[in-house]
Amino acid sequence: xxxxxxxxxxxxxxxxxxxxxxxxxxxxxxxxxxxxxxxxxxxxxxxxxxxxxxxxxxxxxxxxxxxxxxxxxxxxxxxxxxxxxxxxxxxxxxxxxxxxxxxxxxxxxxxxxxxxxxxxxxxxxxxxxxxxxxxxxxxxxxxxxxxxxxxxxxxxxxxxxxxxxxxxxxxxxxxxxxxxxxxxxxxxxxxxxxxxxxxxxxxxxxxx
Amino acid sequence: xxxxxxxxxxxxxxxxxxxxxxxxxxxxxxxxxxxxxxxxxxxxxxxxxxxxxxxxxxxxxxxxxxxxxxxxxxxxxxxxxxxxxxxxxxxxxxxxxxxxxxxxxxxxxxxxxxxxxxxxxxxxxxxxxxxxxxxxxxxxxxxxxxxxxxxxxxxxxxxxxxxxxxxxxxxxxxxxxxxxxxxxxxxxxxxxxxxxxxxxxxxxxxxx
DNA sequence: GACTTAACTGAACAAATGTTCATATAAAAG
DNA sequence: CTTTTATATGAACATTTGTTCAGTTAAGTC
Numbered sequence: 001x002x003x004x005x006x007x008x009x010x011x012x013x014x015x016x017x018x019x020x021x022x023x024x025x026x027x028x029x030x031x032x033x034x035x036x037x038x039x040x041x042x043x044x045x046x047x048x049x050x051x052x053x054x055x056x057x058x059x060x061x062x063x064x065x066x067x068x069x070x071x072x073x074x075x076x077x078x079x080x081x082x083x084x085x086x087x088x089x090x091x092x093x094x095x096x097x098x099x100x101x102x103x104x105x106x107x108x109x110x111x112x113x114x115x116x117x118x119x120x121x122x123x124x125x126x127x128x129x130x131x132x133x134x135x136x137x138x139x140x141x142x143x144x145x146x147x148x149x150x151x152x153x154x155x156x157x158x159x160x161x162x163x164x165x166x167x168x169x170x171x172x173x174x175x176x177x178x179x180x181x182x183x184x185x186x187x188x189x190x191x192x193x194x195x196x197x198x199x200x201x202x203x204x205x206x207x208x
Numbered sequence: 209x210x211x212x213x214x215x216x217x218x219x220x221x222x223x224x225x226x227x228x229x230x231x232x233x234x235x236x237x238x239x240x241x242x243x244x245x246x247x248x249x250x251x252x253x254x255x256x257x258x259x260x261x262x263x264x265x266x267x268x269x270x271x272x273x274x275x276x277x278x279x280x281x282x283x284x285x286x287x288x289x290x291x292x293x294x295x296x297x298x299x300x301x302x303x304x305x306x307x308x309x310x311x312x313x314x315x316x317x318x319x320x321x322x323x324x325x326x327x328x329x330x331x332x333x334x335x336x337x338x339x340x341x342x343x344x345x346x347x348x349x350x351x352x353x354x355x356x357x358x359x360x361x362x363x364x365x366x367x368x369x370x371x372x373x374x375x376x377x378x379x380x381x382x383x384x385x386x387x388x389x390x391x392x393x394x395x396x397x398x399x400x401x402x403x404x405x406x407x408x409x410x411x412x413x414x415x416x
Numbered sequence: 417g418a419c420t421t422a423a424c425t426g427a428a429c430a431a432a433t434g435t436t437c438a439t440a441t442a443a444a445a446g
Numbered sequence: 447c448t449t450t451t452a453t454a455t456g457a458a459c460a461t462t463t464g465t466t467c468a469g470t471t472a473a474g475t476c
Contacts, residue, residue: 018423022423036334038246038331038332038334038335039249040245040248040249041247041248041335045462053423053425054426056425056427056465056466057425059464060422060424064464123331126244126245126246127246127249163405163408167397170390171386171387175379175382175383178379178382179379182375194375197375201379201413204415205409205412226443230454252434252435253432262454262455262456263434263435264436264454265453267434267436268453272435
């Protein structure tokens with residue numbers, strides 16, 4: 001239940017309202033600070049200072065510090081799944097090899113562009129309540145399964161040599177997400193070059 | 209500078225001393241709690257309760273909460289490098305392919321046995337002071353370089369097809385460390401089975 | 417102009433934080 | 447038994463924490 005959406009009940013002042021500016025600012029500041037220092041180490045007052053507001057005002061945009069974190073993680077996972085669905089449709093890859101290449105390139109491109117959210121998604125799950133933890137976990141497993149399906153189909157049709165599609169999917173996702181630990185925008189290698197390097201490794205891993 | 213080592217200056221009561229029991233207990237409790245809840249979310253009082261002692265007594269074993277974390281990370285990295293050195297000597301692998309297999313199996317075995325320390329080593333670096341961060345980073349890079357060297361040598365002698373040894377090393381380490389996110393001791397697959405599965409993937413990745 | 421209400425302030429709250437230290441305890445040494 | 451000292455207590459400290467809320471401000475509607 002998002003307090004921000006109170007405004008959408010056809011009330012006045014929907015244009016130029018500060019909440020349209022402050023709301024995103026709160027989420028951006030929280031995302032950056034959580035990634036930098038960790039959820040528990042960041043105070044509501046630090047977030048408020050970053051936004052340019054007093055701590056009390058934050059509670060117009062979240063009911064809790066906890067649900068502020070959950071909203072960020074949920075939005076990230078929804079973005080990820082929506083982005084991949086769109087990519088899968090766009091590339092209309094019927095053969096598993098093309099689908100795997102599309103996944104590889106999408107995952108690297110998407111994750112390097114949101115390093116903060118990715119980092120939080122891996123590190124701060126433990127700060128969620130059990131239900132919220134389960135909700136994020138289900139979304140994650142759904143994403144992992146979409147790669148597993150590609151691998152299983154490729155193994156079935158004989159273009160991949162993969163014994164354990166689930167485990168291979170986990171291994172490949174870990175490998176691809178690892179790009180975030182070293183990749184820098186101004187580095188020696190461009191993003192397309194990195195994508196191609198990793199696609200070559202992925203292709204060899206599945207024996208295609 | 210470790211306060212625990214004060215005792216080692218040839219003083220009395222080195223046998224049966226409580227500090228020989230409490231000291232390790234403090235580090236074990238801190239390791240487990242930091243991994244479970246995060247460094248910032250764990251209070252000195254929680255650690256003390258776990259040990260069965262009052263909070264003030266912890267300061268006989270660490271000068272700081274910060275250096276308690278650093279000591280844990282430092283000890284883990286030292287363990288890792290010592291373990292790998294020993295393994296590299298023991299397997300006396302002259303050819304790159306055998307060396308790569310030794311690395312793969314060692315990394316999986318070592319890391320799955322210390323999941324808490326591995327998790328902290330990746331998540332809590334941001335809570336270190338700049339010098340301490342750099343110290344841990346140097347140890348990590350040294351470990352990464354030992355894999356990079358194997359890959360570079362294999363590429364040079366033609367048994368591997370690896371374009372970028374450094375990036376391939378990062379990719380492989382990320383893949384192998386990812387085992388920790390799903391592996392469970394009582395699971396369907398035994399550790400040797402997992403090692404073999406991953407070794408097959410690693411071998412294919414480097415084109416050997 | 418008067419009125420309504422979204423957005424924010426600033427003070428307040430109890431609880432918890434890391435750390436220190438004078439004091440107590442009990443185990444080893446002489 | 448007496449002395450020494452490693453080890454632990456428990457209270458105290460100044461800050462900081464998440465959260466609430468009565469009141470202020472200003473932007474929109476009529």
